Amino acid sequence: xxxxxxxxxxxxxxxTAQGLETEEMTLNMGPQHPSTHGVLRFVVKxxxxxxxxxxxxxxxxxxxxxxxxxxxxxxxxxPYTDRVDYVSxxxxxxxxxxxxxxxxxxxxxxxxxxCRVIASEFGRLASHLLSVGATGMDIGAxxxxxxxxxxxxxxxxxxxxxxxxxxxxxxxxxxxxYLDRFEPLIDEYNELISFNKxxxxxxxxxxxxxxxxxxxxxxxxxxxxxxxxSYDVRRNAPYSAYPxxxxxxxxxxxxxxxxxxxxxxxxxxxxxMKQSCRILRQALGGLPPGPVVAKVARNFKPPAGEAxxxxxxxxxxxxxxxxxxxxxFPVRTHIRTGSFAAMAIIEELSKGLMIADLVAVIASLDIVxxxxxx
Amino acid sequence: xxxxxxxxxLRERFGNAIGAELKLADWTVCEVEAKSVADVCRYLRDEPxxxxxxxxxxxxxxxxxxxxxxxxxxxxxxxxxxxxVLRAATPRPDPVVPTxxxxxxxxNWLEREAFDxxxxxxxxxxxxxxxxxxxxxVGHPLRKDFVEPEEYHGISTRRESLLKL
Numbered sequence: 303x304x305x306x307x308x309x310x311x312x313x314x315x316x317x318t319a320q321g322l323e324t325e326e327m328t329l330n331m332g333p334q335h336p337s338t339h340g341v342l343r344f345v346v347k348x349x350x351x352x353x354x355x356x357x358x359x360x361x362x363x364x365x366x367x368x369x370x371x372x373x374x375x376x377x378x379x380x381p382y383t384d385r386v387d388y389v390s391x392x393x394x395x396x397x398x399x400x401x402x403x404x405x406x407x408x409x410x411x412x413x414x415x416x417c418r419v420i421a422s423e424f425g426r427l428a429s430h431l432l433s434v435g436a437t438g439m440d441i442g443a444x445x446x447x448x449x450x451x452x453x454x455x456x457x458x459x460x461x462x463x464x465x466x467x468x469x470x471x472x473x474x475x476x477x478x479x480y481l482d483r484f485e486p487l488i489d490e491y492n493e494l495i496s497f498n499k500x501x502x503x504x505x506x507x508x509x510x511x512x513x514x515x516x517x518x519x520x521x522x523x524x525x526x527x528x529x530x531x532s533y534d535v536r537r538n539a540p541y542s543a544y545p546x547x548x549x550x551x552x553x554x555x556x557x558x559x560x561x562x563x564x565x566x567x568x569x570x571x572x573x574x575m576k577q578s579c580r581i582l583r584q585a586l587g588g589l590p591p592g593p594v595v596a597k598v599a600r601n602f603k604p605p606a607g608e609a610x611x612x613x614x615x616x617x618x619x620x621x622x623x624x625x626x627x628x629x630x631f632p633v634r635t636h637i638r639t640g641s642f643a644a645m646a647i648i649e650e651l652s653k654g655l656m657i658a659d660l661v662a663v664i665a666s667l668d669i670v671x672x673x674x675x676x
Numbered sequence: 677x678x679x680x681x682x683x684x685x686l687r688e689r690f691g692n693a694i695g696a697e698l699k700l701a702d703w704t705v706c707e708v709e710a711k712s713v714a715d716v717c718r719y720l721r722d723e724p725x726x727x728x729x730x731x732x733x734x735x736x737x738x739x740x741x742x743x744x745x746x747x748x749x750x751x752x753x754x755x756x757x758x759x760x761v762l763r764a765a766t767p768r769p770d771p772v773v774p775t776x777x778x779x780x781x782x783x784n785w786l787e788r789e790a791f792d793x794x795x796x797x798x799x800x801x802x803x804x805x806x807x808x809x810x811x812x813x814v815g816h817p818l819r820k821d822f823v824e825p826e827e828y829h830g831i832s833t834r835r836e837s838l839l840k841l
């Protein structure tokens with residue numbers, strides 16, 4: 303329809319029929335905003351409370367980490383990889399290590415692989431706890447965040463130093479004690495928030511991502527599995543010690559709404575924490591004897607070639623692409639992350655959502671800004 | 677389907693546009709003529725039996741010595757659980773590759789990143805502009821011959837060594 307010869311869009315019809323004039327509103331959100339999980343910016347085109355679309359504007363945390371790798375060499379780059387996803391740094395370390403090992407054909411001792419799995423799974427617990435706690439906070443439930451963060455602190459206290467050093471004495475006992483304490487708490491969180499009516503209504507049926515859309519946008523990890531795709535790099539393209547360990551891959555089932563909604567993504571993370579505990583118990587119980595690190599030259603010069611390895615980070619399949627020319631410095635490093643894809647889907651996903659749901663969507667996609675920008 | 681078989685089918689369909697087959701750990705790499713990238717990708721996505729429903733990664737590499745920019749496409753099929761790498765080389769002074777953003781929506785952002793940091797032009801891309809660097813940045817930082825500007829809007833990029841303080 304049109305008014306005075308100027309076409310107007312459907313959705314504004316009711317207001318104009320009553321003689322009210324409305325126009326599209328442009329709102330800025332971020333880059334400094336308490337609920338955007340780091341420095342993220344959106345330009346929101348809204349019709350009242352309804353978003354026409356939210357356009358992500360990224361790059362505020364771009365530190366050119368990939369370029370740094372070309373200057374500092376293979377060993378030197380290891381600490382920088384922590385900063386790619388600072389919420390679960392150990393998995394990034396593992397991705398970089400695996401890429402270098404693939405280039406040079408290095409085999410990691412089994413005990414070393416077990417140590418990596420332990421570090422990686424504790425990292426996943428820490429990351430999912432932050433995600434789950436922050437999701438609550440973003441939609442107005444502030445208390446669960448403090449509960450989640452409390453448990454997270456204990457994990458960060460148990461740093462094991464990667465596989466540069468063997469695990470310290472008494473670690474297995476302390477870690478097991480932690481798991482004994484933590485596992486029942488997952489059920490407590492479920493009772494506290496997951497099945498809370500308000501919580502469910504804020505997440506169920508919000509920002510539904512179909513299976514096809516998730517794959518086309520290359521969503522990975524819990525975001526992909528929330529849409530019902532049963533794919534986990536740890537199981538489907540196994541690496542490290544994962545082939546020797548038993549675990550399930552939880553997927554979204556549309557249990558409180560449509561398949562692939564925010565609630566499904568949230569619940570996948572809750573269930574993954576249980577599985578991480580299961581993996582940790584097996585890895586701690588079955589730690590093989592022997593060395594933890596293979597002999598690697600200090601002046602590490604992998605043969606010329608390319609390697610692309612993938613690890614299952616807390617935010618899913620993380621791709622590490624590294625090109626070597628035989629010198630001590632990589633020609634090119636490219637890190638393809640889960641949050642990058644999750645950020646890319648928001649423009650499409652935000653169409654027709656309430657403004658207040660945007661933070662719930664960011665939280666349910668578990669976006670970590672440094673991972674987007676690198 | 678294994679990589680060698682996929683390479684054989686591509687060779688059959690596209691002839692000389694498909695180059696040699698290489699191994700990269702457990703990935704098969706197919707060389708592709710740059711101007712045929714979009715056609716090859718459409719075939720890989722739509723052909724029954726291939727069905728590459730996911731573009732897992734897109735990386736650009738500056739091969740200064742060979743005076744080329746290489747663009748890598750890591751493709752993956754969730755449906756059939758197989759994978760493939762395409763490698764397209766394009767001249768370094770004027771790197772041009774057709775876009776695949778109409779085939780996989782994630783390519784929109786991945787191509788913007790390769791354009792922003794490496795200066796690759798993706799023909800047919802609906803919105804090819806910088807994504808990580810500021811809009812008014814000059815040059816493409818991941819190019820090997822990129823020289824960091826001395827200042828940006830009056831902010832110096834030079835810093836005294838902390839060791840001297």
